[in-house]
Amino acid sequence: MSRAATVHPPLTRTPPPGGAFGGAFGRAAPALAAYLAVRLCGLAFLAHLAHAKGHGVWPALATSWDSGWYVDIAEHGYTDRLGTEVNTNNLAFFPLYPLLIRMFSVLSPASPASAGLLISLLCSLLAAWGIFAVGDALHGRRTGTVLAVLWGCLPVALVQWMGYTESLFTALAAWSLFAVVRERWLTAAVLACASGLARPTGIAVAVAVTLAALLACRTPGVRIRALTAAALAPLGWVAFVGWVGLRVGRPDGYFAVQRLWKNEWDGGRATLLELRQQLVYSSRPPLFLLLVSMVLIVSAVLFVLGVLDRQPLPLLVFSGVLLLVVLGSEGVYFPRARFLLPGFPLLLPLARALARARPPALTVLLTAAAGLSAWSGAYMLLVWQGPP
Numbered sequence: 001m002s003r004a005a006t007v008h009p010p011l012t013r014t015p016p017p018g019g020a021f022g023g024a025f026g027r028a029a030p031a032l033a034a035y036l037a038v039r040l041c042g043l044a045f046l047a048h049l050a051h052a053k054g055h056g057v058w059p060a061l062a063t064s065w066d067s068g069w070y071v072d073i074a075e076h077g078y079t080d081r082l083g084t085e086v087n088t089n090n091l092a093f094f095p096l097y098p099l100l101i102r103m104f105s106v107l108s109p110a111s112p113a114s115a116g117l118l119i120s121l122l123c124s125l126l127a128a129w130g131i132f133a134v135g136d137a138l139h140g141r142r143t144g145t146v147l148a149v150l151w152g153c154l155p156v157a158l159v160q161w162m163g164y165t166e167s168l169f170t171a172l173a174a175w176s177l178f179a180v181v182r183e184r185w186l187t188a189a190v191l192a193c194a195s196g197l198a199r200p201t202g203i204a205v206a207v208a209v210t211l212a213a214l215l216a217c218r219t220p221g222v223r224i225r226a227l228t229a230a231a232l233a234p235l236g237w238v239a240f241v242g243w244v245g246l247r248v249g250r251p252d253g254y255f256a257v258q259r260l261w262k263n264e265w266d267g268g269r270a271t272l273l274e275l276r277q278q279l280v281y282s283s284r285p286p287l288f289l290l291l292v293s294m295v296l297i298v299s300a301v302l303f304v305l306g307v308l309d310r311q312p313l314p315l316l317v318f319s320g321v322l323l324l325v326v327l328g329s330e331g332v333y334f335p336r337a338r339f340l341l342p343g344f345p346l347l348l349p350l351a352r353a354l355a356r357a358r359p360p361a362l363t364v365l366l367t368a369a370a371g372l373s374a375w376s377g378a379y380m381l382l383v384w385q386g387p388p
Contacts, residue, residue, distance in 0.1 A: 065387035067163030073098035130174025153369035158377030189229035196237030204321035206234035263331030270330035
């Protein structure tokens, strides 16, 4: 069997004795510190520019665009009607994040908006830790650290510290994939199930875990656990889609809601047309849309490099399904760089290459990436007139 089809790649290190939390955290601490430094620099740059323009940072991070939808669901719940108005039905938003906002705001003095922002910040650290853990397990500590830092240096990484679901979903996806690498099938399935309640692209985690678990069933010693995991992994996504159908009184209710948001799968036709418009026909395309276009193209190239690098199958399946969902949709174009933010395995070929660089060169490259991320994040929030 080729490495591309290997579900459980050989690990490069021995885990801490007993899987001790302290040992695992200590190993990840430098990566988390570096990630935190990158994001704090981005936040400081944003705060400086926002102050100069007379804007507040907290409202922009906690209450803008989709953040308001999640806070409203946390406070008032979901609608029970399909309706006919476009872009108004809150059943398009998955329930885990608003549920956490509601719980946190009830148990603490924080407002729902502040609770959502704090949840995102904490989940971003859990996500960076999970991303490090995957890179460390596959290729060593240095690669894991670079991988986590690169995730924090993405052009739209500011979203990781906004009232959005990307950090929550990335944390669930990363730790689910790590559990697959470690052959902890039930843990992987529970996290995949939760990811299916966090975002529509939770289906990518579910497919990755289910396929890996089914392949593992060929090993008699883990067959029952693997079969259970394969069945459990997609239940979160399926449960919410089914619940929406029951709530609006039609089997295709969730997909009808998505049609009201102009968000249907067309195999990528709309994406290719928009790329052609922005890169070929438009004389002065908006800078943010050019950035989104570059992210989409680079993501596709990185996926091919991951295939050529023979990444473990679960990571390739997760990235591939995520790309299919994001690139194959005819919905709005500008949030697609954000939609791909959880696709950290796409960065693995780049992380491996950078990890081989000498420390001075690596420092310069990552510093430049962090600076570009800080600038693009500030531009996205303070100059670009649409949602991230």
